Amino acid sequence: MLAVEGRSGSGKSSLAAAVAGRLAAPLIRMDDLYAGWDGLERGVEALRDWVLAPLAAGRPAIWRRWDWAAGEYAEEHRVPDAEWLVVEGVGAGALPAYLSGVVWLTSPAAVRKRRALARDGETYAPHWDSWARHEDAFYAAEPIRERAGLIIEN
Structure with a gap:
């Protein structure tokens, strides 16, 4: 499993999609x-x-998608059989026993916020500060960046 990690708006989704496509x-x-x-x-x-x-x-492996509008877990998804699995997002690299590698993306806070709000608009705007506090607390307890085999300034 390859984890693509970093704070909100750092570019994880784009990189993870490209890597997953390349690895099928x-x-x-x-x-x-x-x-x-x-x-x-x-x-x-x-x-x-x-x-x-x-x-x-x-x-x-069967997981359930969080339905943000309904506020509950929704339909199930089966993970297809494959040689690799790519997981992206805050927390993807928090389980080192299962990881083959971690890529950490980093960007200045102002750039990350601009990207995240451009992507998710008014849906995310009222939650930006709260989510950032969750990230701060999580990364203070989980030294994921230190586990990264590759750090990309994006």
């Missing part, structure tokens, strides 16, 4: 696993319990 690998986005704006840790647990632990045990 399934791509899981942490945005689909977070349990809402306060669900970063729960999303990491979902990644472990629904995807990584089953795959490591040789079992099928």
